[in-house]
Amino acid sequence: MRKTIRATAATAISLWVLAAHAQVIPPAAQNRSIITTDAVQYLFPEQVSVPAGKPSPVTLHFRVAQGLHINSHTPSDEFLIPTDFSIPDGMGVRLGAATYPPGTIIWLAFEPKTKLSVYTGEFEIQARIVATPGNHLVQAKLHYQACDQNQCMPPKTINVPIDVIGK
């Protein structure tokens, strides 16, 4: 019985230590740039059901914040950073291929000679995924770099959370 009590007490102490580390961070105390620089938002789908082991098309919807643009997947200049979708290994879901929309061609007031291929507003990426059987909470990634007319924000990678059910 004593052993049981000791083991239980040790578990309780461990849990207390874990709880102490997992402290709540109030939103106001978090980095301001989380809001000001999240130029792209993932819209939907939150959940998809696909046949296990077979390449299946999934349309992913994103939105670029008003007043901003991000480079398309095929930007017009070698220095510009393309928008890129990926799924990290080990999530039970593999990205076979991704089809990106063509960019809208724009030019900025300060440099009318330079044409840019960009996404603005809402855009879609067609991903062909292959899932193993089961339920997978996939944290896919979207890498992009956003600007407005006069300034640019650093490149960023956002999580694209999708619950993929392989049947």
Next chain:
Amino acid sequence: MRRNTIVLTAVLFILAIFAWAGWANWEYRRQAAEKLLAGAGQGELVPAPGGDAMNYVSPLNGKPAPAFALQNLSGGKISLAGYKGKAVMINFWATWCGPCKVETPWIVELRNKYAAQGFEVLGVDTEGDDLAASDKAGWAKAETNANKFVTEMKVPYPVLLDGDSISRDYGGLDDLPASFFVDRSGKIVAASVGLTSESDIEGNIKKALAN
């Protein structure tokens, strides 16, 4: 036996409280994250205080420019302290930044115009914001891009790498280009964020040279 039962019950009760606290903590953070994401969806670039880039008032204005020593493209170390007695424009830029590309020829021209009066530009490349420290290939590519950019633009002034390591000291640079104008005594006299105009930059250079 009864005592043991009481102790065991008490421990189980404490465990239940921990479990509840953990769940409440997770739920609170989930809701906070949702709020942040919702806010981000409606995000817009907010104009700089003062309305435009030219009138941007940095909290660093009137204060000594934060010291730094960074590696340049040739591998040497360049420190701000080495430019004491000169007026310096610290220009944060990146190759992926279109507006930076537009203003670079202006900066080159102005640097050459005012160099004889004791003016220098330090270009600070902030290429790798999104790169992990372990991403050696990414950093190597960033350096290659910076070299290419500098060659194409015929940049005559020192270009320093790893601007991210000093960006916090300069107010956290969320947007590029960003420039700080330092007078001969090492004090920041003007700053700008975003693309301005050649005449705005020249005005700030004159301010730095005048003090």
